[in-house]
Amino acid sequence: MSMLVRAGNLIDGTGTFAREDMGLLIANGRIADVFPWRESGPPSDEFIDAREATVLPGxxxxxxxxxxxxxxxxxxxxxxxxxxxxxxxxxxxxxxxxxxxxxxxxxxxxxxxxxxxxxxxxxxxxxxxxxxxxxxxxxxxxxxxxxxxxxxxxxxxxxxxxxxxxxxxxxxxxxxxxxxxxxxxxxxxxxxxxxxxxxxxxxxxxxxxxxxxxxxxxxxxxxxxxxxxxxxxxxxxxxxxxxxxxxxxxxxxxxxxxxxxxxxxxxxxxxxxxxxxxxxxxxxxxxxxxxxxxxxxxxxxxxxxxxxxxxxxxxxxxxxxxxxxxxxxxxxxxxxxxxxxxxxxLGMGQEIGTLEPGKAADLIVVNGDPLSDIRDIGRVSWVVKAGVVRRSEHDSVLFPRTI
Ligand SMILES: [Zn+2]
CATH class of the missing domain: 3.20.20.140 (Metal-dependent hydrolases)
Known part of the structure; x- marks a missing residue:
């Protein structure tokens, strides 16, 4: 089972600067590759189009x-x-x-x-x-x-x-x-x-x-x-x-x-x-x-x-x-x-926490850019845990942005 994610903006959790228009390839629940997007990306069973959004670790x-x-x-x-x-x-x-x-x-x-x-x-x-x-x-x-x-x-x-x-x-x-x-x-x-x-x-x-x-x-x-x-x-x-x-x-x-x-x-x-x-x-x-x-x-x-x-x-x-x-x-x-x-x-730094090859594929897609406005972290559209979609942008779960 493989999944491809196109990220308009990628914040990988390591603390390095955000990168624009990136791709993530996920295979068997793990991140197989993180790469600058090119044309249609490699073949995969599933595709998440987040070119207008930000992708982060769960x-x-x-x-x-x-x-x-x-x-x-x-x-x-x-x-x-x-x-x-x-x-x-x-x-x-x-x-x-x-x-x-x-x-x-x-x-x-x-x-x-x-x-x-x-x-x-x-x-x-x-x-x-x-x-x-x-x-x-x-x-x-x-x-x-x-x-x-x-x-x-x-x-x-x-x-x-x-x-x-x-x-x-x-x-x-x-x-x-x-x-x-x-x-x-x-x-x-x-x-x-x-x-x-x-x-x-x-x-x-x-x-x-x-x-x-x-x-x-x-x-x-x-x-x-x-x-x-x-x-x-x-x-x-x-x-x-x-x-x-x-x-x-x-x-x-x-x-x-x-x-x-x-x-x-x-x-x-x-x-x-x-x-x-x-x-x-x-x-x-x-x-x-x-x-x-x-x-x-x-x-x-x-x-x-x-x-x-x-x-x-x-x-x-x-x-x-x-x-x-x-x-x-x-x-x-x-x-x-x-x-x-x-x-x-948690002592799980080898397993989760960043979007790097080899790590478990736990990621979220949020609308907007939390680096510009941290409140955007609440605008979640997709949730993927261990390479499985747990929430998609089509789910009608509403989380208010204001607090
Ligand atoms: Zn407590």
Missing amino acids: LIDVHVHPCMNPDPDAGTVREPMGVQAVRGVHNMREMLMSGITSIRTLGTAWELDFNLRDAIGQGLIPGPRMIAAGRGISMTGGHGHSFSIEADGPDQVRKAVRTCIRNGADVIKLFATGGVLTPCGIPGIPQLDLDELEAAVHEAHKHGIRLAAHAEGRRGVNDALAAGIDSIEHGYFLDNDEGIERLVRNGAWLVPTIMAYDLIANATAHGISSEAVTNAASALEYNTVGFRNAVDAGAKIAMGSDAGTPLNDHGRAWRELIFMVRNGMSPMQALVAATRGGADL
């Missing part, structure tokens, strides 16, 4: 809650298991149709993400490739505890990591600090202690598994980095040079999830608790500075939407790129964060 969202309901009251954790499972099936389809071909899940009640991952892998339901954490690990009563294993002390944390891995985790999610949304969690206060974080890192790395830490606030971020965490999620209040220096020195990733709190901070009319609005607004104030400093310092940054949090629906996770650009990234930097960056963080 987007990678490294921070997703697949079964959460993005309603303003964030009440999903109380939804029954069956409802969350159905919601997850719906959300995974929405994400794929909107151009996200790979995700990392970071906290799902009942480890439903493992079931979604396996169902997608078996072709039972449509959805992105998935690196899944299952439940998170939090201290007793800590942030995210309602969908986590509660663990106190290095021994219990070690046991929790082993439990996650036994059950099928591809990545470990830790809650190093409080957060904006859990009522009991003052945002930014340390929760899991340094010795607990170190035990988790030691155990997961033994298995070759990476760890993501929900970390807000100076001390929590610094503790997570000192313990050797691979990615800092949110990093709100990362306004200090020490944290950013350590981030760069460790080669750790920052997943800023800007949209998650920006939507809440500006959402007084939507029925979100005033406590969450106040917390998010102060995070917004600090994080704008921290994110910009991290970008300037050359920190490794990947795109994570935190889809599932209030007002943050899975079908529009691409909006995070708009927030990244608003807060100081160039459109190309944001696109690389959402393609090659995500692939590298």
